[in-house]
């Protein structure tokens with residue numbers, strides 16, 4: 001158990017004990033260590049926003065630094081946030097080789113406000129401090145030593161080493177060990193450095209305010225005397241501390257941990273369902289997704305059998321996978337040991353002895369059904385059969401096998417060895433052990449797994465449909481792809497809906513719409529209707545696909561590109577006149593659409609579907625949806641995910657706007673407010689962590 005600095009008792013304990021030690025003539029030096037092998041993980045995030053009692057942190061750290069006896073921090077486990085700030089107030093720092101150190105406050109929407117932004121640049125220089133403080137990354141002891149954050153690294157007992165060291169420096173002068181008295185090393189290219197840092201954080205932060213404040217605070221360290229720098233640190237922290245962004249980021253911290261505590265509607269849970277160990281796994285189908293999954297599996301140290309029936313594709317995949325593993329190992333400064341973990345075969349019989357299979361063949365139900373029938377016949381009894389599908393019916397695939405309880409969906413996101421999100425999809429027959437095993441394997445692969453129920457598109461893609469649909473309708477009504485994308489990118493998405501569609505390929509959605517019987521043939525020559533089964537439908541995407549405009553890969557889509565495969569989207573005059581013609585043909589009069597309408601129409605339609613998903617029991621709680629959107633769909637983390645965002649906007653406001661838009665567009669069912677949203681508003685719009693109570697009540701009444 002690490003000690004939590006925010007706890008008044010802990011701080012009081014440190015203040016009292018240090019005071020006693022300093023006043024005791026028998027004590028020559030002091031060592032501060034944590035309990036149970038952990039120095040300190042920082043403040044208790046849950047207590048932010050509550051009344052703070054007990055001794056404040058800043059004077060406590062000052063008193064330690066000002067002590068006339070050496071104080072040594074013995075860092076085992078973690079020294080994070082306020083924990084590292086405490087260590088920076090000590091005269092020496094000794095870390096265990098396995099310890100991790102960092103100032104992760106920025107990821108919680110804050111900055112290190114107990115002197116961290118003022119001491120760290122004085123100790124390790126401005127560029128390194130800017131890196132650690134603006135990214136919040138944790139560093140291992142070896143890097144901390146190299147940077148100068150710690151003085152020594154211990155291989156064995158850090159406390160013993162620290163005590164020995166503390167005694168050896170007992171009589172030494174301490175003036176040169178008080179970091180706050182150091183001048184901040186000022187680089188010659190000072191202005192360029194800070195301008196560059198500011199530009200970088202603004203670019204990466206997508207509207208997040210904490211990284212910007214971190215740069216401002218470090219700048220104060222470099223330009224002002226220590227005490228004035230501390231004033232600036234406090235001032236900047238005061239703005240962040242009560243911000244909505246800090247609330248959203250702290251919510252995400254806990255939501256990420258909450259989703260690992262999954263539950264299923266039948267009552268099965270993470271803590272009562274034991275996963276089965278997986279030693280050997282297989283991937284079937286080595287297209288883009290299969291390759292990424294094979295890499296991610298091999299990097300966990302598992303033995304992997306990679307199967308691709310097409311010989312040429314198999315050879316190409318082998319080369320590509322080896323390249324990915326080599327590059328990954330190089331980035332991490334390792335030898336590519338995972339290369340030897342993969343064996344390749346074009347014969348499905350090669351998976352006979354594996355513990356778990358991930359099927360990643362082309363997204364086609366007939367093909368997947370065939371693969372599942374084969375797997376069911378070939379695999380040893382008890383092998384878990386998982387499908388990497390983004391929308392297809394997992395139950396239907398399970399029904400093709402002898403043991404449907406062993407079947408779950410594992411929906412990876414491209415590129416599968418990079419993207420953190422994994423939707424683990426269970427059907428009514430999936431056993432809790434199958435879900436637990438897939439969730440545990442995902443964790444091993446470094447993924448954030450979210451267990452969800454089976455429905456078309458599961459959670460992420462199901463919510464995407466109304467979002468994209470609204471974007472299409474907005475084009476018909478007067479918007480342009482540029483306007484819609486700008487509004488969404490200013491909101492914080494890395495890419496707007498149309499740039500994203502060009503990147504992933506317009507043909508993907510086209511194929512799905514064709515499969516659903518929505519696409520009329522010969523659109524370009526005729527007059528395509530804008531209604532399907534009584535619902536408004538926009539054939540715009542179909543019209544572009546008919547002309548071979550599939551996005552980046554064909555050099556034309558909603559935008560134009562210099563050549564097929566290039567990435568810079570340019571406004572396309574052809575598309576603009578096509579759109580005008582389209583509107584004229586359908587008697588549509590373009591009107592002025594502003595960013596607010598784009599956000600409300602696209603985001604509230606998506607959020608409304610999120611409420612339906614909760615109502616249907618497909619996601620266990622709002623946290624599951626939010627984590628899916630933050631980790632898989634580029635939803636800006638500092639806005640907490642769609643459901644949290646709805647709470648921030650105000651559920652009553654979201655409801656009112658949906659009602660308004662549904663009245664204007666009665667043929668768009670996605671805009672009709674869902675009954676769970678109405679119910680939540682009627683219950684006084686409780687905070688997001690209390691929605692589960694309302695959902696539970698709703699389910700019990702169904």
Ligand SMILES: CCCCCC/C=C/CC(=O)SCCNC(=O)CCNC(=O)[C@H](O)C(C)(C)COP(=O)(O)OP(=O)(O)OC[C@H]1O[C@@H](n2cnc3c(N)ncnc32)[C@H](O)[C@@H]1OP(=O)(O)O
Nearest residue numbers: 041042043044045046057078080081082083104105113257
């Ligand atoms: C006005 C000025 C006021 C200034 C006040 C001083 C401010 C100081 C700033 C800070 O210190 S901010 C906090 C900085 N620290 C962090 O961000 C650390 C966050 N935690 C982690 O990174 C990890 O939890 C860990 C410490 C590296 C441990 O990782 P591990 O994988 O071993 O465990 P987890 O599953 O992540 O966590 C276990 C359990 O503990 C809960 N938890 C962890 N850290 C905190 C925390 N700082 N506050 C509250 N709770 C924390 C976590 O939620 C898990 O709980 P669960 O119920 O078991 O899910």
